[in-house]
Amino acid sequence: MVEIRGLKKSYPLAAETVEALRGVSLVLRAGEMVALVGSSGSGKTTLLNLLGCLDRPTDGVILLEGQEVQALGEHRLAEVRRRQVGIVFQDAALIPTITALENVGLPFSFDRWSGERAEIPAQMLSLVGLADKGGRYPEELSGGERQRVAIARALVYRPSLLLADEPTGNLDSENGRRIFALFRELVAKHRIAALVATHNKDLAGMADRSVHLRDGRLVDGGDR
């Protein structure tokens, strides 16, 4: 389970301070896929970056599996980010010069490779329906397939939290629906908490529920 309380983020600029999040409280339960909606500039990416430990909040609390992450030092924070959180971006962001299977195994290359782990990238690829395409290079895959590779890569550490920022933004509506259906299936089956930002109302409707950000506040679906 993931819980955030009173989360605030401001970006100080030369002439002004941008209040990107003004106190967001939310609980994400294991096995639940939550859609994050809101217009451009409402704070979706800011919220995902804080939950993904890519940035630190100005104020508030983030509890990941009972641990307060905003207080952790740089080293521990990097560990949490790598092992407990999986992130998928709008662009699959695959490395073009290595195969799909190698891309999925990439997070492990920062670790000592242990024998028992050697099978995991292939397992994750078959989880997303690409068992037969591990040897292809990213440019030899469709946009939807590349995004499925990115999802497989996000799952190799068996994260408790899966975050996605407009993961279907570059896909047509049919592929977008397939990716959302895949998220929902994986999240329920593997008891992952997921927060997926989207501009698309139809796709948001495929999630278990939606939360709505407006001007740095949750106007719908927040907790407390």
Ligand SMILES: Nc1ncnc2c1ncn2[C@@H]1O[C@H](COP(=O)(O)OP(=O)(O)OP(=O)(O)O)[C@@H](O)[C@H]1O
């Ligand atoms: N690094 C930064 N420095 C200053 N302001 C920023 C920074 N990043 C984001 N902002 C501002 O914070 C607010 C929230 O931005 P954010 O990227 O979270 O919005 P978003 O909901 O993801 O929008 P979009 O749908 O366009 O991706 C915006 O006003 C934006 O201009």
Ligand SMILES: [Mg+2]
């Ligand atoms: Mg954004």
